Amino acid sequence: MATPKTQITDSPAEYSDTKRAPLGRVRSTGTPFTRTIGIATIVSMATLAVFGLVLSPADVRQGDSVRILYIHVGTVWIAYVAFTVTAVSSAAYLWKRTRSLTWDRFAGASAEIGVLFMALTLFAGSLWGRLSWGKFWVWDARVTSTAFMFITYIGYLAVRGLGGSHQQRAKRSAVVALLAVLQIPLVHFSVKLWRGLHQDSSVADRTHVTLQGLMLFSLFVSLIAFSLLYLWLLIHRQRVLAMQDALDDKGLDYALQQRRDEGDL
Amino acid sequence: MEDIGFILAVYIATFGSVTALALFILRRGRRLAAQLPDEDKPWI
Numbered sequence: 001m002a003t004p005k006t007q008i009t010d011s012p013a014e015y016s017d018t019k020r021a022p023l024g025r026v027r028s029t030g031t032p033f034t035r036t037i038g039i040a041t042i043v044s045m046a047t048l049a050v051f052g053l054v055l056s057p058a059d060v061r062q063g064d065s066v067r068i069l070y071i072h073v074g075t076v077w078i079a080y081v082a083f084t085v086t087a088v089s090s091a092a093y094l095w096k097r098t099r100s101l102t103w104d105r106f107a108g109a110s111a112e113i114g115v116l117f118m119a120l121t122l123f124a125g126s127l128w129g130r131l132s133w134g135k136f137w138v139w140d141a142r143v144t145s146t147a148f149m150f151i152t153y154i155g156y157l158a159v160r161g162l163g164g165s166h167q168q169r170a171k172r173s174a175v176v177a178l179l180a181v182l183q184i185p186l187v188h189f190s191v192k193l194w195r196g197l198h199q200d201s202s203v204a205d206r207t208h209v210t211l212q213g214l215m216l217f218s219l220f221v222s223l224i225a226f227s228l229l230y231l232w233l234l235i236h237r238q239r240v241l242a243m244q245d246a247l248d249d250k251g252l253d254y255a256l257q258q259r260r261d262e263g264d265l
Numbered sequence: 266m267e268d269i270g271f272i273l274a275v276y277i278a279t280f281g282s283v284t285a286l287a288l289f290i291l292r293r294g295r296r297l298a299a300q301l302p303d304e305d306k307p308w309i
Contacts, residue, residue, distance in 0.1 A: 028295050053276065068275050120282065246301055254300065
């Protein structure tokens with residue numbers, strides 16, 4: 001990942017040779033690479049919808065409600081990945097040799113995406129639970145610990161929103177991220193640690209794969225589609241946060257320069 | 266298809282919310298990019 005450019009032309013005088021210099025020519029966060037990922041994401045998400053809703057067969061025991069699995073497992077997979085990326089990026093920020101606000105922005109962007117996907121996991125799980133268990137909510141170990149993790153990461157985002165410099169934000173949120181990520185193994189293994197209603201993994205245990213054929217393929221499509229989507233969202237959101245930070249630092253200078261340029265015209 | 270309402274609700278909520286987030290990020294990115302010089306866009 002690229003380190004942020006730190007050489008900043010924050011003096012309005014430096015723009016005096018070019019009219020309206022503060023306004024760059026590049027007006028988006030897209031690059032050929034992200035556009036390629038974007039197209040691949042759209043194609044794979046459409047494929048997921050077709051396989052998940054049409055081509056994949058109904059389950060012998062669960063019937064058509066098994067179609068929710070392709071969303072439920074895909075979203076929770078991304079939530080786990082997102083929170084792990086948040087923790088790794090936070091560690092990279094705290095480590096002096098790799099300290100850069102780019103890592104902090106990756107951490108923040110990834111956590112935001114993770115929170116959305118965790119909310120979708122809970123929503124899909126709740127509806128699937130109503131069909132399977134007869135209730136939208138049960139105080140099962142997996143369900144409860146997942147909800148607790150969701151709330152924890154909302155707290156993480158709240159900590160990021162507290163005042164102070166970008167460095168202060170990065171440091172305090174990195175500490176919270178490194179503590180919060182400890183919940184992932186607890187949530188994942190809660191099914192084994194405390195027996196409850198929630199079923200065990202369908203694929204992760206290679207000795208006992210319960211999905212086969214088109215159902216397994218649909219789940220595979222789901223994981224690919226959501227992974228591409230996550231990558232696209234992460235890159236774009238990180239770039240937005242980088243510009244937001246730059247604007248926080250130098251926004252007044254740029255605004256003054258623009259007004260001066262307008263006066264010169 | 267059984268339970269079509271529940272299944273569609275999950276798919277619509279998921280596809281709808283990720284599309285909304287993607288559009289929000291793109292629009293916010295465009296708005297900020299218009300206010301900043303290119304040297305503040307490290308991906309260029």
